[in-house]
Amino acid sequence: MLSQKALLLGASRRPELRRLVTGTPATRGVVDRFVAGETLDGALAVVRQLCGEGLAVTLDHLGEGVTDRAQTVRSRDAYLALLQGLAPLRLGGAAEVSAKLSAFGQALPGGGTDLALELVRPVAEAASAIGTTVTLDMEESATVDSTLAVLAELRRDHPGTGAVLQAALHRTEEDAAALAVPGSRVRLVKGAYDEPPSVAWQSRADVDAAYARGLGVLMRGPGHPMVGSHDPWLVALARRLADDEGRTPDSWEVQMLYGIRATEQRRLAAEGVCVRAYVPYGVDWYGYFMRRLAERPANLRFFLRSLVSTN
Template sequence: MGVFFVSVISRDLFLYLSNNKTLNRAAQNWGSNIASGKIVGGIDFPSSIKFIKELNEQGFSVTVDHLGEFVTSEEIARERTKECIQTIETIVAQRLDSHVSLKLTSLGLDISKELVFENMRKIMDIAEKYKIMVTIDMEDETRCEETLSIFKGLKADYTYISTVIQAYLYRAEQDIRNLNSYEPFLRLVKGAYKESPTVAFPKKADVDENYKKLIKSRLLNGHYTGVATHDDAIIEYTKRLVEEYKIPKHSFEFQMLYGMRTQTQKELVNQGYKMRVYVPYGIDWYGYFMRRLAERPANLAFVLKGMTKK
């Protein structure tokens, strides 16, 4: 019955729920009790450190992300910038094996491109100093071109910066070709926003095939890649590629979300693969959580199992 329940929950329903402001406000009120240590690290970065250390001790690398996006206040965007810098400094001070992920809308993308560059350069100056990778998360398709433009502008001056390509977008393959000259570290994902069929593959099977194509092109060109997926078929496809083409395991990594598929994560580490766990933190966890379920509704079963553990 549980499998049937998961299978009938539509992607559109989760995306609808992700935008429900009433549920989002309610989740902020009780999120620290329900989500912390289960699907998010904590309500802030200091409260997440113990979970990150536990993951590191088990052989996992981490990337952390302060949840929250669509900032419309310049003051808040600058506050987020300071918080990100403090996070990088804490990662170094605590000797954590962790990268940092961020969304440009949290730094003022919807306010002005100049503000984003100003804030990103402040962050990247510190990240470059301490050699901490900063990944620019990809948001919806309407912000894709501007995000990649900003990434290219920063990549010209900084080494420790990466970004994300979403396989459900028709443009993904060409975007990777356009980025190849930068020799970038890219995270490959399927994509989790509701997009028009004019810009994105509407069928899962087509998304999966495009995702495989992107993985193969990246692994064969030798540029470091994060294969971010919970899909067993994609994981096995990647393993077969590695074996067939003798691809070094140090040239890529698997990435998964905190609190989901933990046993699979452990198995991959035991098999000698690098596994990076995405650990978000903050009170704005609800929208993130719903989009992850929309991306793969089967994750609900794994989340419920993890959240009910004592």
């Protein structure tokens, strides 16, 4: 029997369900909890608010799995406009951007990896020009090698380009060791994709244990670990490891999603932890929204209660 997570992730790829969910007025209020609006102006307003509260941010212009070349160019242009919008705020590295290579054509046949690199390179250049950087989000396991190849190319000229690793994948501990080098920024997450047992741990306990191992590798290395988790146990573990390794507060950070555990984000920041909120925005929010529902039963219950209360 398919799990709740598998069902929701499958639903994220069904056009008829996309139309149903996005066309339901009650959905909008729930989406606003997780997405910082559909426009750049809305996203920048959230950036100003969060940074004013002592948080850093990473901005994601939503749109993934692009199969149309014209859309890949629009993705590039959206990120360039985003960075142009960030420039006057003079936030430097406190406001970076996150990008999924599937939005830049990675999945297109006949050279998708090369196309993605060609289109994301000017985004990395624009980020460097205003004193910030790009982090390459990781997607399904089949894209890992392609994404790491693009990362290696970008880091030739932009060494601060960030990577993302998913603890659920069997290969991640080895990848973490390879990326734990001076100046390397690596966000470790549990993983939001439905992967088979041949490549990924399946139980929560196994994923948590794999996360702890990968986190230890990154914390002991000379890079900049980014702890992508809302799990109190893992955040506490990260703080202990940072203390054990004598890390300064600016040598690692916690990253949490916009709209999830917001009070905890502010509490940690007030205690001196560098906290960065992952802030998505844009009209193509459906796939992101469905992954948030799949990740935590509480998110799905919140969504269903909202639908009932408005009908």
